[in-house]
Amino acid sequence: MFFSRRTWIAPTLALFSLVTLPILSSAQKPKSAAPVVSHPWDDKTLSPDRRADMVVQQMTLEEKLQMVHGIGWGVLREGAPYPREDNGGAGFVPGIPRLGIPKIDLADSAVGVRMSAFDGRYSTLLPSVLALASSWDLDAAHLYGEVIGRELRAQGFDMSIGGGMDLTREPRNGRNFEYAGEDPVLAGNVVGRLAMGVQSQHVMGDIKHYAFNDQETLRTTVNVVMDKRTMRETDLLAFEIAIKMAEPAGVMCSYNKVNGDWACENDYLLNQVLKKDWGFKGWVLSDWEATHSTVKAANAGLDQEMPGEDYFGAKLKEAIDAGQVSMDRLNDMDHRILRSIFAAGVYDYPIQKSVVDPFKGRDDAQHIAEESIVLLKNEGGQLPLSAPKTRKIAIIGGHADVGVLSGGGSAQVDAPGGNVIDPEHPQTVWAKPVYFPSSPMKAIQKLAGGAQVTYASGEDVAAAAALAKGADVALVFATQYMHEDADALSLSLPDNQDALIDAVAAANPHTVVVLETGGPVSMPWVGKVSAVMETWYPGIGGGEAIADLLFGKANPSAKLPITFAKSDADLPEPVIPGSAQRHDKQSAADAEYKEGLAIGYRWYEVSKRQPLFAFGHGLSYTTFKYGGLRVDAAGRTVQFVVTNTGKVDGTEVAQVYVRLPDAAQEPFQRLAGWERVQLAPGESKTLTVKLNPAWISVWDEKADRWQLPAGEYGVEVGGASDAISLKATVRLAQ
Numbered sequence: 001m002f003f004s005r006r007t008w009i010a011p012t013l014a015l016f017s018l019v020t021l022p023i024l025s026s027a028q029k030p031k032s033a034a035p036v037v038s039h040p041w042d043d044k045t046l047s048p049d050r051r052a053d054m055v056v057q058q059m060t061l062e063e064k065l066q067m068v069h070g071i072g073w074g075v076l077r078e079g080a081p082y083p084r085e086d087n088g089g090a091g092f093v094p095g096i097p098r099l100g101i102p103k104i105d106l107a108d109s110a111v112g113v114r115m116s117a118f119d120g121r122y123s124t125l126l127p128s129v130l131a132l133a134s135s136w137d138l139d140a141a142h143l144y145g146e147v148i149g150r151e152l153r154a155q156g157f158d159m160s161i162g163g164g165m166d167l168t169r170e171p172r173n174g175r176n177f178e179y180a181g182e183d184p185v186l187a188g189n190v191v192g193r194l195a196m197g198v199q200s201q202h203v204m205g206d207i208k209h210y211a212f213n214d215q216e217t218l219r220t221t222v223n224v225v226m227d228k229r230t231m232r233e234t235d236l237l238a239f240e241i242a243i244k245m246a247e248p249a250g251v252m253c254s255y256n257k258v259n260g261d262w263a264c265e266n267d268y269l270l271n272q273v274l275k276k277d278w279g280f281k282g283w284v285l286s287d288w289e290a291t292h293s294t295v296k297a298a299n300a301g302l303d304q305e306m307p308g309e310d311y312f313g314a315k316l317k318e319a320i321d322a323g324q325v326s327m328d329r330l331n332d333m334d335h336r337i338l339r340s341i342f343a344a345g346v347y348d349y350p351i352q353k354s355v356v357d358p359f360k361g362r363d364d365a366q367h368i369a370e371e372s373i374v375l376l377k378n379e380g381g382q383l384p385l386s387a388p389k390t391r392k393i394a395i396i397g398g399h400a401d402v403g404v405l406s407g408g409g410s411a412q413v414d415a416p417g418g419n420v421i422d423p424e425h426p427q428t429v430w431a432k433p434v435y436f437p438s439s440p441m442k443a444i445q446k447l448a449g450g451a452q453v454t455y456a457s458g459e460d461v462a463a464a465a466a467l468a469k470g471a472d473v474a475l476v477f478a479t480q481y482m483h484e485d486a487d488a489l490s491l492s493l494p495d496n497q498d499a500l501i502d503a504v505a506a507a508n509p510h511t512v513v514v515l516e517t518g519g520p521v522s523m524p525w526v527g528k529v530s531a532v533m534e535t536w537y538p539g540i541g542g543g544e545a546i547a548d549l550l551f552g553k554a555n556p557s558a559k560l561p562i563t564f565a566k567s568d569a570d571l572p573e574p575v576i577p578g579s580a581q582r583h584d585k586q587s588a589a590d591a592e593y594k595e596g597l598a599i600g601y602r603w604y605e606v607s608k609r610q611p612l613f614a615f616g617h618g619l620s621y622t623t624f625k626y627g628g629l630r631v632d633a634a635g636r637t638v639q640f641v642v643t644n645t646g647k648v649d650g651t652e653v654a655q656v657y658v659r660l661p662d663a664a665q666e667p668f669q670r671l672a673g674w675e676r677v678q679l680a681p682g683e684s685k686t687l688t689v690k691l692n693p694a695w696i697s698v699w700d701e702k703a704d705r706w707q708l709p710a711g712e713y714g715v716e717v718g719g720a721s722d723a724i725s726l727k728a729t730v731r732l733a734q
């Protein structure tokens with residue numbers, strides 16, 4: 001699919017600088033005095049809506065139409081000319097210089113700002129969003145957004161089109177690394193705080209892909225079939241939490257259909273739920289070429305076609321002339337875009353390019369990585385490694401000698417100095433794994449106190465096993481590269497890595513597997529190795545974070561935001577719908593997601609399957625004890641005491657689950673809240689977790705509203721969904 005070229009009316013540079021003049025400081029003002037242009041909407045004391053209304057009143061029809069579509073793909077599409085003012089991101093909407101309205105430069109920025117290499121710029125690669133969700137740390141989520149926001153701003157972008165949050169219904173989804181896992185309450189909070197972090201930098205934020213873009217297989221044709229209750233209580237609940245919390249400028253509607261209508265022309269999703277029920281005030285922009293009509297889409301709530309003007313250019317004008325789309329609706333589209341420009345501060349704090357601070361970004365990335373790497377297994381206290389006792393360390397596979405893996409697609413960040421495993425191609429190639437220069441091996445050497453550290457690539461399994469045999473510990477780095485537009489066909493590690501791990505484990509009883517994966521993988525070898533650490537895609541500080549955790553310089557605290565199944569056979573869909581036809585992008589399939597309400601960990605409970613590692617699981621180098629549970633009579637607060645019963649400092653993510661009364665017919669746990677708590681050895685703290693009724697309600701389809709059913713609620717507290725230490729019940733009247 002290629003977007004049709006359109007005429008772009010370029011604002012002259014002179015005009016452009018004229019409008020930005022009033023807000024430049026005197027030191028920045030050009031010497032020749034230019035007339036200062038001011039507008040009534042410059043008044044910061046007016047509300048964003050009032051300011052937007054004032055602008056809309058002054059706009060010509062052409063200007064109104066110009067704002068509701070943009071250009072895009074930019075330098076990605078070979079030969080695609082793009083205007084000089086376009087900053088080289090995924091999308092661009094020209095400004096209206098005569099009214100002082102800035103252009104909108106949109107950049108993909110799921111895990112860091114994308115496409116920097118084309119302009120010789122630097123962007124911090126953060127750990128994946130799934131990693132961030134594993135930290136369960138909302139301050140880290142805000143920091144994550146801040147890094148993205150400040151680097152977008154420094155690079156001349158004023159809008160992020162990151163903010164991915166499609167719940168994991170399909171653990172093999174190629175984009176799970178861009179999303180925040182399988183639980184609506186955790187994902188909604190993490191992505192909401194992330195978007196707040198972006199917007200704190202006066203950059204417009206976005207949340208995507210709305211909604212149910214839960215698999216990449218046939219993503220542009222698949223039809224998701226789901227009842228309203230399931231929609232509202234799962235994926236839509238995640239969006240509701242994040243959107244109400246962050247009030248993002250944009251919500252990007254997705255490629256797929258939902259119950260027969262394209263997501264970008266779905267009246268239920270856009271008008272009824274997003275705009276009416278949730279009161280979303282920003283604008284809905286289509287995923288790239290996900291617009292399918294003019295009249296239907298405009299009236300269903302789509303506000304901006306991206307990119308191109310197949311539907312929201314001349315055809316929209318015709319539809320307005322013919323009375324099929326009202327002028328009020330066009331004004332509403334423009335109002336939503338403009339009020340977001342004012343609300344985020346893009347108008348009042350115009351973007352000024354500067355040099356990204358790579359050191360600060362790296363520190364932030366490493367901090368988040370250390371909080372997000374999950375220790376899954378640690379038999380016999382294999383970890384942390386003790387430098388004096390461990391004299392020979394064999395490192396195997398995963399290019400761990402030179403770097404760490406990153407996720408691909410539109411979330412791909414360009415590596416500084418180029419892909420460390422492919423120096424011939426300094427710029428990113430679509431669907432080719434990019435490794436970042438953060439070498440776990442070098443970081444391990446620094447902490448290993450002079451131990452002998454050797455490396456084998458793992459391609460030669462026998463050579464790797466031989467190297468492992470003579471070592472005190474064998475560290476196998478296993479990777480799974482994932483990217484947009486494709487799912488993994490199975491949960492198995494690719495490229496014969498299961499056999500490699502088997503062989504190394506057979507040669508050395510002290511084998512530690514360090515995973516760098518987009519999402520969960522199966523582990524047929526899990527019983528043979530002594531420790532497993534899931535680092536996800538750990539970002540530019542990943543090598544150092546891994547080494548710090550391996551040697552106990554940092555204590556693991558992360559918990560899984562997603563269930564690890566033992567095998568594909570245990571998944572609700574052992575085979576991804578449409579995967580047989582995946583090479584024919586025109587063919588369609590229905591995705592029925594038969595687990596329905598029982599998404600993620602709930603599926604394992606209702607289908608009585610034992611996961612490999614449960615939702616919420618994650619080990620520490622210390623131990624914690626829970627006690628003293630109290631739930632108030634109104635069921636609003638849960639109080640309990642957590643004690644560090646081990647020998648080192650540690651942080652516990654204490655989780656609170658709720659079981660609804662039988663009448664709700666939801667026979668499974670629902671995550672209701674959590675608290676991260678740092679404790680010194682022997683220290684106890686009393687924690688109070690608030691239960692938000694909105695997060696544990698049931699959607700009453702007949703009445704079209706939320707309700708909290710009367711009856712007995714179970715409250716469960718513990719360090720994982722399958723490690724509940726405390727239980728209580730509370731009876732609530734309706």
Ligand code: BGC
Nearest residue numbers: 090108161208287288410484
């Ligand atoms: C992706 C979006 C992305 C857009 C622009 C689409 O293919 O689905 O997530 O923002 O491209 O690059």
